[in-house]
Amino acid sequence: MDIAEFIGSAFADGQVLTVPWGIDYFSVVVGVLTGALFACDRKLDIIGTVVLGLLTGYGGGIIRDVLLQDKGVYFTSHPDLILLCIVLCAFVFYFRGLFKHLDATVFFADALSVGLFALAGASKAYACGEGFVLTVILGAITAVGGGAVRDICVGETPGIFQQSNFYAVAGLGGSLLFTVLAYLGSPLVVAGIACVLAVVLLRYWSVYFDWKTRDEADLTPHVTRGLGSLKRLVSGVFLHGGDRISTRRQRKRSRARKGDREGEERR
The missing domain is CATH 1.20.5 (Single alpha-helices involved in coiled-coils or other helix-helix interfaces)
Incomplete structure (x- = not known):
């Protein structure tokens, strides 16, 4: 499906938003890339790099699909993408030096992938008729679940639970915006674009203005x-x-x- 078909189908069908496979693959690949770079920073071996990369890219979607128990599991439905992600993890492991000067690019790609993950989770939950609250929650889980699983696997408190710039908040905000617009009858393509933009802007604004969640509030x-x-x-x-x-x-x-x-x- 190309972009034109995506927009046309989204405006024609008010219940299901079909994301083009290229955008879907991009979000997973970027998630895998950030997970592999995280593993390299922790000085893990090639196996650890591959596992953490896959967990970061697929973790949130797996949790979402297990909770939904409907329409299969995305991870097992695209073996070609799994192979591509394994190759990418190996490339990052052996050529990590190429990414040292791409911090800004990786940050943008990561923010965009979080927005796309939030969109994927919320749109799938909405299509399954899960209701307002669960649609928002599943969108947020899909956005940040992989990163949380990654942190747990290396024995760290998940970053989304600590004081930091908006990450989980951005994913939750984008998921909430998509759900509100969808329930108000907005075309799903408009709701989807608004979701991704909201996540990216919240991520950038939180870093630029140094907005952080509080670690305590008594x-x-x-x-x-x-x-x-x-x-x-x-x-x-x-x-x-x-x-x-x-x-x-x-x-x-x-x-x-x-x-x-x-x-x-x-x-």
């Missing part, structure tokens, strides 16, 4: 201070304020009694 002190202020306010109104009202009433009664006594004395 609101207990703020809530405690707020409750203390509220308690003092309530106490002032209903207790001390009531005491003042009672005091004024007693003074009025005292003055009234004093006036009565003075009147009796005059008589």
Whole structure:
């Protein structure tokens, strides 16, 4: 399927978005590439590089397909792509020096692949009729699941669970945007393009403006201070304020009694 057929079918069919195989392959290949480079940075051998590359490229999709239990598993449906990814991992392992000066290119390709993964996960869940919430969740899982599995395999806390520039947030945002537009009746090709653009822009903006998720956010002190202020306010109104009202009433009664006594004395 070429791009023209993709756009035409997406506008014609409001339920299923068929992504061209070239775009699909590109997202997987970039995921595999980033996984292989990650393995080289950790000084793993050729087997480790291939395994981590495949896990990064396919991990999120495998989790999605297992949870959906529908329409097969993408990993086993394209053996030619698996072979291509293995060759790519081997190339990265033996010629990693070629990628040292391509950080900006790899970053852009990675951001684009995350957006495409989010689109693939959300669109497949939407086509299966999984509902709004699960469509958003499965899109986000597809976007970042491979990276999380990769980190776990090398004994590290997944990067998506740590303070960092937007990665999981970007995938979640793109998936959410696609789902909202799809449920509002927008053509799925428009929703898909918006999803990918949202992910890429969120990734770039988070790095440019140094937006990061917080590693801790304890609101207990703020809530405690707020409750203390509220308690003092309530106490002032209903207790001390009531005491003042009672005091004024007693003074009025005292003055009234004093006036009565003075009147009796005059008589």
